[in-house]
Amino acid sequence: MLPVVNHDARGSRLERALRGRVRGEVRFDAKSRLLYSTDASIYQILPIGVVVPLDAADAEAAIRVAAEEGVPVLPRGGGTGLAGQTVGAALVLDFSKRMNRILEIDPDRRRARVQPGVRLDRLNRAAAPHGLxxxxxxxxxxxxxxxxxxxxxxxxxxxxxxxxxxDHVHGLHCILADGGCTHFGPVQRADIPTLPGREGDLARQVMSLLEPERERILARYPKVPRRVSGYNFDTLLEAPELNLAQLLVGSEGTLATVVEAELGLVPVPAHRGLVLLAFSGRFDSMDAIAAILPEPGLSALEIVDDRVLRGARELLEYRDTAALVSPDARGVLFVEFSGDSAEEVAGLAHDFAARAPGLPGSPTPGVYLDKLAQFNAWALRQAATGLLYRTTAHRDIKPTEFVEDTGIPPEKLGA
Ligand SMILES: Cc1cc2nc3c(=O)[nH]c(=O)nc-3n(C[C@H](O)[C@H](O)[C@H](O)COP(=O)(O)OP(=O)(O)OC[C@H]3O[C@@H](n4cnc5c(N)ncnc54)[C@H](O)[C@@H]3O)c2cc1C
Known part of the structure; x- marks a missing residue:
């Protein structure tokens, strides 16, 4: 059901003020607000309005106006977040449309400077000629x-x-809630007391809040490598240098708006090989994960179950790839190895595949060393969420699909 789009007095005042000070698009019409009321989650909340900033100065102007009017701002990228991060009763700033320039790629330092709206595949394409x-x-x-x-x-x-x-963010140019612009980057801890400007004030304030809680934070933050919930207080306390950019990472736009980022790049692995392990039981495939994690050269370990495979078999695009595993497979593990030479990767993959039947669930392995087969297999894995949404068992029912990410220790996955 579509929400009723009201134009409130606060919105009108904000719109007038923005039109006077912002050069980019200012969109308060019903269609725009409806478009920006959803993302990849199940949530729908009408924004107060939308601004498409042309550059950092434009974003700064918009945030200043919002601060003066007492309206929250909500930065938005691709809108693919699954938990409603980019929907809210706020002024939405869409960075994907105009602030999407790659400013610099420095192959020697393995660094890139980008505006926040740069799509990841574009950055990778630009870095690829440098092997990064x-x-x-x-x-x-x-x-x-x-x-x-x-x-x-x-x-x-x-x-x-x-x-x-x-782990790859070195520095961020940001706009704070009051419209002030600041750069956050690495700072020697000994320099914090004399660090000038907003960065210095904030560094001292943040650390004076965190230090008294040091013991509790370090003891109680979950030791999970892929933990992305909550503010990164543990990183601020533990890293050799202080970098407030790390506080903004994962903060879902609640602390500041990023208008430029300095990022680290990594070498593209010279060679990759994929082993698909087909299991006759869905939970068996999960039981095997803890045993596979210490494998040398392992670069990815992902899972799809029979529901995804069923969806894949129904679609022309993925049918051939799904046929790589037996139709009886209830779970498939994608086990990828990377290395500097084709021989090294082939050795790692074949050695692992030879031992794989001894894993919990006695899976059947298949080794794929050519690039096209690997590309197709990963395309199927990347489509897994979409394929899960293809609930075709009851075609007269339209289910509401949603994804909630959870973290489970690998050794307990199948339990
Ligand atoms: C099918 C599917 C598969 C996915 N797979 C993965 C996966 O493998 N791994 C994974 O981590 N995630 C995954 N996601 C979630 C999501 O796609 C990623 O986290 C993605 O990187 C979010 O980028 P985005 O540009 O869409 O961000 P958005 O959804 O637009 O924004 C994400 C958050 O960042 C904030 N933000 C945006 N721009 C700025 C800015 N300039 N300054 C400050 N804050 C800002 C927003 O306010 C929001 O809180 C998946 C989602 C879907 C739908």
Missing amino acids: QFGPDPATIRQCVLGGMIGNNSCGARSLVYGKTG
């Missing part, structure tokens, strides 16, 4: 943008090797 890429690779690589990845602290199938987005 951005490490984290969410399944939404063709839709998500770097600002949104920073907001969510996104990670992907290769998080075993590359960790989370925050």
Whole structure:
């Protein structure tokens, strides 16, 4: 059901003020507000209005106006967040449309400077001629943008090797809630007392709040490599240098708006090989995971179950790839190895495949070393969420699909 679009007095005042001071699009019409009222989640909340900033100065102007009017701001990237992060009764700032320039790629330092609306696949294409890429690779690589990845602290199938987005963020140019512009980057801890400007004031304030709670924070933050919930207080306390950019990573736009990011790049692995393990039981495939994690050269370990495979078999696009595993398979593990030479990767993959039948659930392995087969297999894995949504068992019922990510220790997955 579509929500009723009211134009309230607060919205009218805000719109007038924005039109006077912002050069980019200012959209308060019903259609725009409806369009921006949803994202990839199940939630729908009408924004007060939408601004499409042309550059950092434009975003700064919009945030200043919002602060003067007492209206919250909500930065938005690709809108692929699954938990409603980009919907809210706020002034939405869409960075994906105009602030999407790659400002610099420095192959020697393995760094990139980007505006927040740069799509991840575009950054990777630009870095590829230098043999580089951005490490984290969410399944939404063709839709998500770097600002949104920073907001969510996104990670992907290769998080075993590359960790989370925050592990690759060196510095951020941000606009704070009052419209002030600040840069956050690494700071020697000894320099904090004399650090000038907003960054210095904030560094001292944040650390004076965190230090008294140091013991409790470090004891109680879950020791899960892919933890992306909550503010990164543990990183601020533990890292050798202080970098307030790390506080913004994963903060879902609640602390500041990123208008430029300095990011680290990683070498594109020279060679990759994939082993698909087909299990006759869905939970068996989960039981095997803990035993596979210590494998040398492992760069990705992902799972799909028979519901995804069933959906894949129904679609021409994925049918051939789904046929790589037996129709009886109830669970499939994608086990990827990376290395510097084709021989090394082939050795790792074949050695693992030879031992795989001894894993819990006695899976049947298949080794894929050519690029096209691997590309197709990963395309199926990346489509898994969409394929899960294809609930065709009861065609007269339209289910409401949603995804909630949870974290479970690998050794307890099948339990
Ligand atoms: C099918 C599917 C598969 C997915 N797979 C993965 C996966 O493998 N790994 C993973 O981590 N996630 C995954 N996701 C979730 C999501 O796609 C990623 O987290 C993605 O990186 C979010 O990027 P985005 O540009 O869409 O961000 P958005 O959804 O637009 O925004 C995400 C958050 O960042 C904030 N934000 C946006 N821009 C800025 C800015 N300029 N300054 C400050 N904050 C900002 C927003 O306010 C919001 O809180 C998946 C989602 C779907 C639908």
